Amino acid sequence: MAVPNSRSLSAEHRRHDRLLVARFAAGDAIGAQEHEARDLVRRCSECAALAADITAISTSVAQMPAAPRSRDFRLTSDQAARMRGSRLDRWLRTISGSGWATVRPLAAVALSVGLVMSVVGALPILGAAGTGAPADTFFAAIAPTPVAPGSTSGTRIDSPSTGPGAAPTPGQVAVLPPVGGASESTADNNINQAYVPTAAAVPPDGNQINTAPEPTSATKAGTDNNLSRPLPGTNSGLRDTILLAGILVTLVALFVLAVLYAARRRYYDPLLR
Amino acid sequence: MVDATPSDSLSGVDPAAGAADAHIRHVVKPNDALQHARDKAIVERAIGGDLEAFNEIVLLYQDYLFALVVRVVRDRESAADAVQEALFSCYRNLDRFRGDSFRSWLTRIALNAATDVLRYRKRRPADPYPEWEDDAWQPPTGEEASPERSAMKRHTQRVLSEALAEITSDQRTAIVMYDVEGFDYQEIADITGVSLGTVKSRIHRGRLALRDLLGDSMELLRE
Numbered sequence: 001m002a003v004p005n006s007r008s009l010s011a012e013h014r015r016h017d018r019l020l021v022a023r024f025a026a027g028d029a030i031g032a033q034e035h036e037a038r039d040l041v042r043r044c045s046e047c048a049a050l051a052a053d054i055t056a057i058s059t060s061v062a063q064m065p066a067a068p069r070s071r072d073f074r075l076t077s078d079q080a081a082r083m084r085g086s087r088l089d090r091w092l093r094t095i096s097g098s099g100w101a102t103v104r105p106l107a108a109v110a111l112s113v114g115l116v117m118s119v120v121g122a123l124p125i126l127g128a129a130g131t132g133a134p135a136d137t138f139f140a141a142i143a144p145t146p147v148a149p150g151s152t153s154g155t156r157i158d159s160p161s162t163g164p165g166a167a168p169t170p171g172q173v174a175v176l177p178p179v180g181g182a183s184e185s186t187a188d189n190n191i192n193q194a195y196v197p198t199a200a201a202v203p204p205d206g207n208q209i210n211t212a213p214e215p216t217s218a219t220k221a222g223t224d225n226n227l228s229r230p231l232p233g234t235n236s237g238l239r240d241t242i243l244l245a246g247i248l249v250t251l252v253a254l255f256v257l258a259v260l261y262a263a264r265r266r267y268y269d270p271l272l273r
Numbered sequence: 274m275v276d277a278t279p280s281d282s283l284s285g286v287d288p289a290a291g292a293a294d295a296h297i298r299h300v301v302k303p304n305d306a307l308q309h310a311r312d313k314a315i316v317e318r319a320i321g322g323d324l325e326a327f328n329e330i331v332l333l334y335q336d337y338l339f340a341l342v343v344r345v346v347r348d349r350e351s352a353a354d355a356v357q358e359a360l361f362s363c364y365r366n367l368d369r370f371r372g373d374s375f376r377s378w379l380t381r382i383a384l385n386a387a388t389d390v391l392r393y394r395k396r397r398p399a400d401p402y403p404e405w406e407d408d409a410w411q412p413p414t415g416e417e418a419s420p421e422r423s424a425m426k427r428h429t430q431r432v433l434s435e436a437l438a439e440i441t442s443d444q445r446t447a448i449v450m451y452d453v454e455g456f457d458y459q460e461i462a463d464i465t466g467v468s469l470g471t472v473k474s475r476i477h478r479g480r481l482a483l484r485d486l487l488g489d490s491m492e493l494l495r496e
Contacts, residue, residue, distance in 0.1 A: 022477040053484050056494040060433055061452040061483075066340035070353050073335045073360050074328040083364050084322075097369045271362040271385045272369065 013046040021047050025054035089267070096263040097272070107256040114250030121243025312375035320367050327364055334376065335360075337454070338383045344449045345387040347438050355386035362386070374460075381464045384446060391442050429493040436486040444479030451476055 017040070023029040024037030040047040075083070084090065094100070312333075318326035338359065343352035359382045370378055437445055446465065450456045451472075456464070461472045484491060 018481055019477055022481050023473070026477060026480075028473055028477070050484070052495070053491055054480050056491070057433075057480050057483050057487075058452050060429070060494045061437070061448060064344075064430055064433060064453065066336070066453075067343045067349060067352075069335055069339035069356070070349055071357075073339075073357055074331045075324060075360070075364060077324060079361075080324045080327070080364065083361055085365075093365065094368060097366070269362050269366055270389070271359060271382045272366055273385060 010044075010046065013044050016040050016044060016047055018047075018050060021050050022054050025051040026058065092259075092263040093267040093269075095260060096267040100260065103256065104260055107253045107260065110249055111253035111257065114246050114248070114253055117242050117246025118250060119246075121239050121241075121246050309373050309375070316367060316370060316375055319364075327367070330363075330375075330379075331360055334379055337376075338379065341380065341449065341454055342383050342387045344437070344453065345384065345442060345446050346390045348390075351390045352387070355390050356383060358389075359383040359386040377456075377460060377464050380450075380454075380456075384464065387446075388442070425493070432487065432490045432493060433483075436483050436490075439486050440479050440482045444475045444482065447472055447475040448479045448483075 017036075020029060020033060020037050021040060024034060024041065029037045041051050042048075085093070095103070312330070315326050315329050315333075319330060335356065338356045339352060342355050342359075343349055346352050346355060359379070362382055363379055372378065437448070440448075443465075447461055450461045450464070451458070458469055458472050458476075462469045465472070467475075487494070
């Protein structure tokens with residue numbers, strides 16, 4: 001068969017799909033591609049030569065002699081001992097492999113959960129100040145404070161300093177402090193209204209006043225009323241538990257991540273990529 | 274077809290002895306359940322700390338690995354180093370072997386080692402590309418082969434080797450694995466980590482490139 005070289009290829013053959021002919025020669029052209037390639041090989045002598053050459057190349061490559069190895073690759077016992085390493089080495093090598101790939105994201109999730117638990121346990125979301133003060137103190141701090149009866153100066157009367165005699169008596173009204181402008185006054189008013197069981201009384205002079213909560217016997221005795229108690233289920237014991245658990249989970253997750261990272265850095269084998 | 278599974282080399286640790294049947298090993302595709310079962314049994318023993326079992330694996334595959342890698346890196350010394358590294362890595366990570374075909378796993382490691390050699394050369398352009406050294410050895414010929422025919426065959430193989438050295442390493446690896454080592458497309462895709470279509474494309478384009486490179490020398494292959 002006369003086989004033209006690339007310099008004498010006809011213009012028509014240059015438009016033929018050589019890759020298609022190569023696929024056909026290898027038996028990889030199927031369906032419509034096979035019909036098209038078969039047609040090309042039948043009509044175009046250069047395509048036929050190309051297909052024959054592809055087959056010849058494949059056969060010749062397969063018959064190429066294999067080069068004999070130049071050394072014996074068996075391991076000596078010394079090499080084996082060095083390769084295997086200690087028990088710790090083997091364990092670290094194992095965890096640096098892909099079989100432990102799922103542990104890393106799990107540890108990352110655990111770290112996130114632990115951090116969230118730590119924050120939730122440390123912040124006063126569950127009923128205590130972030131300073132670690134007891135929940136009772138926190139609620140006492142945000143509870144409305146009674147004002148000295150008849151006072152117009154706006155001096156607050158702090159609960160701890162007020163004795164039974166200083167507490168407003170039933171029927172008396174507490175005057176809001178004028179300091180801080182109208183907005184502060186309004187805010188305090190809103191807070192106070194939230195705790196006032198009855199409608200606010202309006203004095204004849206038109207000053208904005210609120211009625212103080214009616215003191216209970218407990219208030220008179222200098223102890224907290226119901227408003228300064230923590231919400232149900234938010235005691236400090238639960239908070240401490242969450243905080244401790246969060247810290248524990250965070251530390252464990254950090255440790256696992258650190259070990260995995262160190263093992264991967266030290267024992268990752270690029271040939272296993 | 275000659276039955277020349279890698280187990281044939283169990284008794285042939287001598288390079289010269291192994292060379293005699295190395296040239297016919299390429300026509301065999303030793304990929305069957307029996308081989309997998311045999312490999313797994315040996316690997317299990319090797320994982321248990323039996324060095325002799327691992328050396329059985331080495332005896333089974335060292336000829337095959339070297340023949341494959343030397344075609345990819347085209348330098349016998351570099352190929353020997355790559356195979357040695359691959360076998361060290363295999364020994365260190367035997368317990369990570371998953372799947373059916375130990376041969377495929379080992380081939381992947383060896384090809385990664387060969388790729389590292391090629392990358393290293395690329396980073397060091399000052400190093401001259403090593404000459405293809407297949408001329409140093411030829412398969413034994415029968416007594417009936419005439420000197421002219423032997424010389425022609427050697428010339429053909431040298432020309433083909435030089436052309437193979439000119440195509441891209443990806444194409445060369447795919448062609449060697451398919452035509453020489455007998456892997457199918459899917460196995461090559463699994464081992465090299467590319468898609469089936471990419472493997473086919475590399476093989477077909479590589480053959481086209483070989484034909485262009487061979488030019489008038491194609492006449493030698495058409496006989």
